[in-house]
Structure formats: C-alpha cells, structure tokens
Amino acid sequence: MMRFARRWLGGDNETRDVIVVLAAALLAWEVGVRLFQPSPLILPAPSAVFAAFLETPGLFMRNLGFTLGMTCIGFVLAVVLGIGLAIGIVYSRFLERTVYTLLVALNSIPKVALAPLFVIWMGTGPEPKVAIALMLAIFPIVIDMVLGLRSVDPDMLHLARVSKASSWAVLTKIRFPCALPSLFAGMKVAISFALVGAIVGEFVAGSRGIGFQILVAQGQFDTVRVFVSLLLLGLVGTILFFLVDYAERLCLPWHVSQRARHERSTERG
Amino acid sequence: MTSPAPAIAAMPYVSMDQVGKTYSSSRGPVAALADINLDIQPREFVSVVGPSGCGKSTLLKLVAGLENVSSGHVVVGGKPLDGPPDRLGVVFQRDVLLDWRTILDNVLLSIEFTRKPRADERERALALLNRFGLGGFEHRYPWELSGGMRQRASICRALLADPELLLMDEPFGALDAMTRDDLNVELAQIWQDTRKTLLFITHSIPEAVFLSDRVVMMSKAPGMIVDTIAIDLPRPRRLAVRDSAEFAGYVHRIRHHFAELGIVKE
Numbered sequence: 320m321m322r323f324a325r326r327w328l329g330g331d332n333e334t335r336d337v338i339v340v341l342a343a344a345l346l347a348w349e350v351g352v353r354l355f356q357p358s359p360l361i362l363p364a365p366s367a368v369f370a371a372f373l374e375t376p377g378l379f380m381r382n383l384g385f386t387l388g389m390t391c392i393g394f395v396l397a398v399v400l401g402i403g404l405a406i407g408i409v410y411s412r413f414l415e416r417t418v419y420t421l422l423v424a425l426n427s428i429p430k431v432a433l434a435p436l437f438v439i440w441m442g443t444g445p446e447p448k449v450a451i452a453l454m455l456a457i458f459p460i461v462i463d464m465v466l467g468l469r470s471v472d473p474d475m476l477h478l479a480r481v482s483k484a485s486s487w488a489v490l491t492k493i494r495f496p497c498a499l500p501s502l503f504a505g506m507k508v509a510i511s512f513a514l515v516g517a518i519v520g521e522f523v524a525g526s527r528g529i530g531f532q533i534l535v536a537q538g539q540f541d542t543v544r545v546f547v548s549l550l551l552l553g554l555v556g557t558i559l560f561f562l563v564d565y566a567e568r569l570c571l572p573w574h575v576s577q578r579a580r581h582e583r584s585t586e587r588g
Numbered sequence: 589m590t591s592p593a594p595a596i597a598a599m600p601y602v603s604m605d606q607v608g609k610t611y612s613s614s615r616g617p618v619a620a621l622a623d624i625n626l627d628i629q630p631r632e633f634v635s636v637v638g639p640s641g642c643g644k645s646t647l648l649k650l651v652a653g654l655e656n657v658s659s660g661h662v663v664v665g666g667k668p669l670d671g672p673p674d675r676l677g678v679v680f681q682r683d684v685l686l687d688w689r690t691i692l693d694n695v696l697l698s699i700e701f702t703r704k705p706r707a708d709e710r711e712r713a714l715a716l717l718n719r720f721g722l723g724g725f726e727h728r729y730p731w732e733l734s735g736g737m738r739q740r741a742s743i744c745r746a747l748l749a750d751p752e753l754l755l756m757d758e759p760f761g762a763l764d765a766m767t768r769d770d771l772n773v774e775l776a777q778i779w780q781d782t783r784k785t786l787l788f789i790t791h792s793i794p795e796a797v798f799l800s801d802r803v804v805m806m807s808k809a810p811g812m813i814v815d816t817i818a819i820d821l822p823r824p825r826r827l828a829v830r831d832s833a834e835f836a837g838y839v840h841r842i843r844h845h846f847a848e849l850g851i852v853k854e
Contacts, residue, residue: 474680477654481672482749484701492700496688573688573729 363543368550371543379532383551386528389445389517390559393452394510400453401460401509402502406490408461409468419465426458431519438524448520448528455516456509460502467501468494500574503567510559514552599666600627601753601785602651607660608810609646619810620646624660626804626813631783635796636804637842639851643811644789648757651787652678665752673753677746677784681758683738685730685745691717692726695745709748716744720774736767740774747778754784758791772798773827780824793846797821797838798830805842807849815845 345365352364359367372379404422407414433454437447471494479489521530529548536544607624610617620643628634636644649655650662653672664673677698685694695713699705705713717726720740730738739759746754760768776799779786790796796803797819805815819838821829829835846852 472682472684474682475684475686477649477652477680478678478684478698479701480654481652481676481678482698482701483672488701492697493686496686571688573731575731 360540360542363546367543368546372547372551379529379547379551382527382529382532383555386514386517386521386530386552387555389448389520389528390452390510390513393449393516394456394513396449396453397456397460397509397513398506401457401505402464404457405461405464405468405498408465409494410486410490419461422458422461426462430454431515434519434523437520443524443526447524448517451520452513452516455512455519459508459512460505463501463505463508464498467498470501471497499571503563503571506563507560507567510563511556514556514559518552599630601630601632601665602626602628602787603661603663604647604651605661605663607650607662608658609643609650609655610658621650622810622812624811624813626816628785628787630785633779633786633788633799633801634804635788635790635800635802636806637790637793637796638806638811639808639846640791642806642808644806645757646811647806648678648755648787648789651753652676652755675749675752677749677751677754679739679743679746679754679756679759681761683730683735683742685738685741687730690727690729691722691733691741694730694741695748698745698749713744713748716747717741719778720744734767736763736771739763739771743775743778747782747784752785754786755789756786757789759788760795761791768795769827775799776823776825793839793842794830794835797835797842798825803838803842805845807851814849817842 349365352362363371404414404418408419409415430451434447434451437450437454441447441450475493476489479493484492517528518530518533521528522534525531525534529552533545533548536542536548604624604626607621608619609621610619612618624647626634626647636647638644646655650657651664651669653664653669653676657669662669665675667673685691686697689697692710692713693700695717696705696710699709714723714726717723720743722737722740722744725733725737730741733741739762743759760771763771772795779799788796788799793803800819803817803819804813805817806812807814817838821832821834821838843852
C-alpha cells in the first residue's frame, strides 16, 4: 500500500496531475463559497451543485445524451464532408477558386448568428442542431486538411512521378497519410466546436438537451441547475477532446509529436 | 558480360542537344541553362560539378522528365522525352523516406506505386538492404536511423526496380565527411557490379573525380558546360586512389579551370 502510494505520488503521472489540479480547483471553490458566502443565485458551492445533480440524475443524463448525440453526428458528418471537400479543393483548381474562397469568406462571419436561419429552414427537431454543429466543426477540418494535403515534400511527388504513380496512388500512399497530423489538429478544434454548435441549436429552438436545460433553469433563476449543466458540458467536452487525442496516438505512432511521448514512456520503462 | 555491338555502343543512352531552360520570374525571363550538349553512353558514370545555382539540378530534372526543356531536345533510351522515361531511378539530396513506413516498405514503394510487389521483389529488396549494410533494420522506421543509413535506404529504393538509368542529385551533400566517404566507396562498388548508366550531380570535385568516368564542369548564370574531363583512373577504385598523384592532378586541373573562370578562388 505504502509502495503504491509512493509510486503514485512520485514520478511523472499524467492522470494523477489532472486529478490533483481538478480536485484543487473544486476545493478552492468550495472553501471560497463557505468563506465569503455569496448569494446562491450568484455562485452556489460545488457540494450544492453535486447535490442538485443527484436529485434528478436521470433527467440530466437523458438531456446530456441528446446533446452528445447531436454533437457526435455533426462532428462525424463534418469529418467525412470536410475530408472530401479538402481533397476536392487540392485536386481541382475550380473547386479551390469557388468552394475554398467561399468557405474562407463564410468562416469570417459569426456562424452562431446563422443559427435562427437553420431553425426556419429545418424546424425545431434534431436536424438544425446537427446542421449547426456540422457547420461550426467543418471549417477547421477543411482548412487544416487542405494545408496537410499540400505540405508534401516536392521531391516525394517527383519520386512518385518517376515511378509512374497514378493520382490515386499519390493520394492514398503519400498525400493522405502526410495530412493526418493536420487532420487530427483540425479535429481537436472541431470536436469542441461541434459541442458549441449543438448547444447553440438547443438555445435557439429546442425542447431537449443540456442547452435547453440551461435555458429552463435560467428562466427559473435556478443557478444551481445551470451549474450542473455547465459542469456536465465541461466534463463531456474534455472527454470528447481526449478521445480524439487518443485516436491520434493510435493512428500516428510515427509522428514527431508522438515520438517524444513514446521515448519518454520507454525511458520510464 | 557480352560486349555491346558497335551500333549500340555508338548510340548514347542520354543525349542532350542544344538544350536550354528559361524560367519566367517577376523580373522577366531567367535563363537557367543554355546550349547544353551532353551525351552519356550506356553504362557510363558521368558527374556534373559546378557552383551553387549553376543549374545542375535543373539539368537532372530535365533528364528525369520532371521539367520540360525551353529549347533543344533530350533523348533517353532512344526515345524523345515526354514525361519521365521508363526504367529510371532517382535519388535526391533529401532521402524523402515516408515516416509511417518501415525501411523495407519504403524501398518497396517505387513498385507499390503501380502494383503490389511480388515475393521475389521483397527478396530483392531485402538483399539490397543487406548489401548496403541495412540488414536487420528492414522493420525499423526511418526516424530511428542515421542520415547515412536513410540515404542508403533511398538508394536501395531507386535500385529496386532495376533501372537502366540512375540519376543522383547531390545525394551525399547533407552527410558528414566520413559517412560520405563510406557511401562513395559503396556507390563505386555497386556501380561496378551493376553498370547502370549514371548521372551524378555534386559540388564536390574530389567526389566527382573519385566516382566518374567523365566529369562535366558547369558555370553559372546561365548554366553552361565549360569543359568535360575524362577520368582515367583504374577501377575498382578504393579510397586510397585519392592519395595518388593522378587523382590530385585531376582535382587540381578541374579546380584550376574553375579558378581561371573566376568561379572559385585558388
């Protein structure tokens, strides 16, 4: 037991560091609230937030599940469509001039402001939520993927030409694997954007989801339940981000950013 | 070895006739190469030396069919060039190995671009790797290997498809002096054994003299051939040949010629 505790406390342990930091933050929050006694309408204590969650855990989890579903569907669609668009843009001058220019122009307007439009077009069901999540998530994916597909060593392409490689072989054997690190960088940004999109969709018109729960609680000045929703969102957002991070490690063991990690873990033995 | 028939011997494998290459830039056209006449005989080892920016890499890209000539003609293997010629292998200064493929898979890549490698081709790749001292490293990744080993792997990749013509663009330019010596000896040996037609670009005069049958000297802006010197040193060549008076004589002659042209200081 002592030996386990010593090993856990000494040395380099990523999970432990994260847990310690989060626990310290919650503790500081709890102590701060008890010391300064702000109105619970302004800032409830974390213990009160936890208690509120335990009152109706089923309700929160059902709504969280809905939001999570919208987020994931929007994200997956954004990845599939984004990769397709990026390949089209890299291989076609016409698509580069039209679609890419349009995307960059669209990216510079605040997309959240378009959310009401989606409700007019698609109603108040799941469709506008997925659409808004997709719209927010697709930009970083397309832009990073285009960059990745283009950042191939020109001599590598020369080699492919000398070996009479087809465009398909160049795409699958060189460009696509070369672009994977950029794609994952885009996906890490996109997963958080997709969650934002789903919540915005629920804000604008919804009857389900964590975004809707926040609106209802706000209407009742039920600050505690707003905080329950926010903490759940934070938790889910973090888990989603680390899932993408984990997928990256599985897919790119060869990449520079992963090698250092690999070497560190082998040194530790 | 059968001796080639006179008719074939008379026909160069690579023939550049009045070749010029002009690039357009924002300040107007820039002549990179002008009036290049160069014949390379089958199984001949020809090096091109010249200062940076003399267009020697451009010359290689023209022979590789990676760029089009602005004027003149290039004929490779009896056919006027239209894109990269058949049975060509190229080695660049950077090894351009793919990080996500093992050394063996990188060597097989030149075949994999067009079809699935056969079992005997895998065997050949392993034999080549062995020959270049990379036996046991075939399942390692490029980033686990030193610069010299990586460049050896990229030479194996170029040799795997058994090319008729091998083009090398300053392949040892990024390596340290000792590794470079090793690779010079290994290349001289493999050329001796396989007798590829070889066009070798370098900025090192001793390297060119050590390896070549003929050394082509280029001047810059625009790149032109100023002289061609036949190197009549015995083969097979070992590093010791560099201590001989003949070797020093060739190096001196080329350097002196460059000095006369004001390209290098003596």
